Amino acid sequence: MNKRQTSAQKTKRKLITAGLELIKEKGFDAINVEDITKKAGVAKGTFYIYFKRKEDIVLDISRVPFGEIAEELEKMEGLSITEKLQHYFHRFMECVESCGINVCRQWTRDVLDPNNVPDTKDGQKWNYDFEMLKNILRDAVLSGELKKDTPVELLTHIIISELYGMMTCWCMSDGKFEPLEWTGQFCRIQIDAIFKQYLN
Amino acid sequence: MNKRQTSAQKTKRKLITAGLELIKEKGFDAINVEDITKKAGVAKGTFYIYFKRKEDIVLDISRVPFGEIAEELEKMEGLSITEKLQHYFHRFMECVESCGINVCRQWTRDVLDPNNVPDTKDGQKWNYDFEMLKNILRDAVLSGELKKDTPVELLTHIIISELYGMMTCWCMSDGKFEPLEWTGQFCRIQIDAIFKQYLN
């Protein structure tokens, strides 16, 4: 990587860091693009080199922690499908907690309309949770862990629905409960109920 | 009700109708306040007599169908708690479908931050689903249908999380599945799993 690419990466990182801090503290609607660039120590126009629209920075902010979980899950070996999902739920809510309610709010707002989510370099929508979870379920079908007639696509939607449901509800309630307590108490039950009929 | 009040009510209804049609068709972000007032046949300023902010109209738009369900549920007699909730899930998704994806998207965006949700005349936040569901669960505890140590508040959050999870997921997937099929296939399972340990 040459000097130019390094400094460009550095600038983007400065924007993401500044954005994260400001959104966490004040909320997305309460700040403007210039607040972010001032905090990052760059000019306003620079923001639009790295992000097409103001909202787009939130996807990059959350891609850092949430992207890690997806990688973890893909690497994981020797666990049952339900154990894998329980782990995923737990880590997801850990990220929700660490990102904070304002970031989660705006993130959810963004992904509600996939047309507003820009493709990344590798041509995937941010919401690659979906493809990743679907692959894991499909593998479980192929390996015989799940029955052949398992409706993989629908089940994937249900898992996503559980994850984003928890997050949405947490935001709506203004953070009235502990995400991790929640997953601890109910994830197992929900996942077991969903998969019961499809486990071999 | 005198002539003034009647005409004011009529104007508000015109705005809500115009707003619903435009948002359904084009999406909330793609229209502006003047589009709505033009369609309703009033001046721009009139909008701000009835709604503090542009977003606020969406809450009134969705309050019509979703408010009805809450009333239905409160009136319902002679049903078990799980039957009541199944009915609620079903009706909720019926409303989701009839409102259409653009309205649901903006509605979800709005309620994600309760601070942005204005109180209604009766001093309640829009999200009175929560209070209503909590009351139903509390009644079930009092009547002995549910155990005394049922964590009513937490269970209410979980039900809300299931409802809004389905809706969020539907919006995220750009309407890739049928909400009613979904509830038909999975509601009973989810609700049974959640309540199993608390039923007497």
Next chain:
DNA sequence: CCATAATAATGACTAAAAGTCAATGACTTT
């Protein structure tokens, strides 16, 4: 090492639209 090309960064500027408010006149009250 210098000339030229390529790219990153700048910040003044434009455009769009949210939200305000003083003025108007239709309706209500006394």
Next chain:
DNA sequence: AAAGTCATTGACTTTTAGTCATTATTATGG
């Protein structure tokens, strides 16, 4: 019928997202 109330208006202000011609910096190649 005079005074008062309140819904309505639309021109105006304000805010801010997003653009773009220009400048600064780094890479390239003869």
